[in-house]
Amino acid sequence: MLKLTNISYSYRGKKALDQISFTLGGENITGLIGPDGAGKTTLLKVIAGLYRPESGQISGREGFTLGYVSQFFGLYGEMSVQENLHFYGRLNGLSYPERTQRIAELLHWTGLASAIDREAGALSGGMKQKLSIAAAVLHRPDLLLLDEPTNGVDPLSRREMWKLLQSVAEGGTKILASTQYLDEAAYCDQVMLLHKGQLLVADSPSRLLEDFPFRIWAIRDAGRERIKWMDKIREVVPGCEVFSKGRDLYILHREEMSVQRKINTLLSSSRDGLALEEVNPLYEEVFTQRFLEADGGKGR
Numbered sequence: 001m002l003k004l005t006n007i008s009y010s011y012r013g014k015k016a017l018d019q020i021s022f023t024l025g026g027e028n029i030t031g032l033i034g035p036d037g038a039g040k041t042t043l044l045k046v047i048a049g050l051y052r053p054e055s056g057q058i059s060g061r062e063g064f065t066l067g068y069v070s071q072f073f074g075l076y077g078e079m080s081v082q083e084n085l086h087f088y089g090r091l092n093g094l095s096y097p098e099r100t101q102r103i104a105e106l107l108h109w110t111g112l113a114s115a116i117d118r119e120a121g122a123l124s125g126g127m128k129q130k131l132s133i134a135a136a137v138l139h140r141p142d143l144l145l146l147d148e149p150t151n152g153v154d155p156l157s158r159r160e161m162w163k164l165l166q167s168v169a170e171g172g173t174k175i176l177a178s179t180q181y182l183d184e185a186a187y188c189d190q191v192m193l194l195h196k197g198q199l200l201v202a203d204s205p206s207r208l209l210e211d212f213p214f215r216i217w218a219i220r221d222a223g224r225e226r227i228k229w230m231d232k233i234r235e236v237v238p239g240c241e242v243f244s245k246g247r248d249l250y251i252l253h254r255e256e257m258s259v260q261r262k263i264n265t266l267l268s269s270s271r272d273g274l275a276l277e278e279v280n281p282l283y284e285e286v287f288t289q290r291f292l293e294a295d296g297g298k299g300r
């Protein structure tokens with residue numbers, strides 16, 4: 001277990017991490033979720049030991065092994081997939097037979113077996129990322145740190161990437177992966193929400209959904225009059241939040257029955273044939289709400 005206590009870090013006087021405390025190593029997959037500039041990269045670098053925190057402690061480092069995959073491709077572009085893996089295996093002190101066995105296993109997990117002789121620099125973005133992961137877990141570290149492994153990856157490959165991370169976790173390596181895609185919480189056992197250098201919450205994703213204090217309603221296909229409806233709803237339900245996604249309108253409110261009744265009355269007064277339905281919150285809404293609250297305001 002790695003225990004961080006009150007970790008802070010600044011770049012030339014500007015705080016990037018502010019009193020972060022948590023313990024890593026209990027959960028299989030932890031997602032470090034936050035918008036651009038939240039401090040994810042900085043936190044991963046502090047945990048990896050690349051940056052020295054200006055204050056706070058990290059305990060449990062002794063005998064605890066790490067792997068780290070940065071946002072940038074750090075392997076040798078002119079060497080083949082296989083050569084890269086043997087090279088990193090040697091660096092990590094694995095004997096030739098150990099390397100050969102482990103590399104075969106990782107090639108299978110990553111689906112890179114058909115590319116063993118290809119130059120690493122010529123692989124697709126997704127394959128490079130998988131090769132970086134394979135190289136980082138050759139020595140079976142206790143914890144693998146990944147900095148936005150799905151950044152810029154298409155949705156289908158993103159799912160594949162998380163499947164790969166799940167196999168890595170099943171192999172005994174815990175994962176801490178950062179992401180700015182809020183929906184990727186679904187792949188994690190634990191989620192840490194980072195916002196402007198502060199850890200807002202660390203909990204299981206299902207609990208974060210359950211604890212969401214708002215109820216959400218949708219009006220499907222609200223048509224061209226969306227803006228008019230948004231204003232009218234705000235008028236009849238003071239304190240609600242209304243926003244549109246595509247052609248649909250969403251309404252958030254802490255309270256239930258009276259909201260539903262008021263909006264239904266409003267909708268029935270028009271001939272647009274619009275209907276109100278309650279929907280389950282998505283991670284996107286739950287986390288956005290947390291970020292907005294942390295900013296001290298509401299309003300989307």
Ligand SMILES: Nc1ncnc2c1ncn2[C@@H]1O[C@H](COP(=O)(O)OP(=O)(O)OP(=O)(O)O)[C@@H](O)[C@H]1O
Pocket residue numbers: 011012015016034035036037038039040041042043180
């Ligand atoms: N080398 C640097 N010098 C000065 N400020 C920096 C430096 N690196 C990061 N910062 C600032 O520190 C804060 C946290 O940055 P960090 O890169 O850790 O965030 P992030 O959540 O990883 O975002 P991103 O998704 O953009 O990488 C940001 O305000 C950023 O502008």
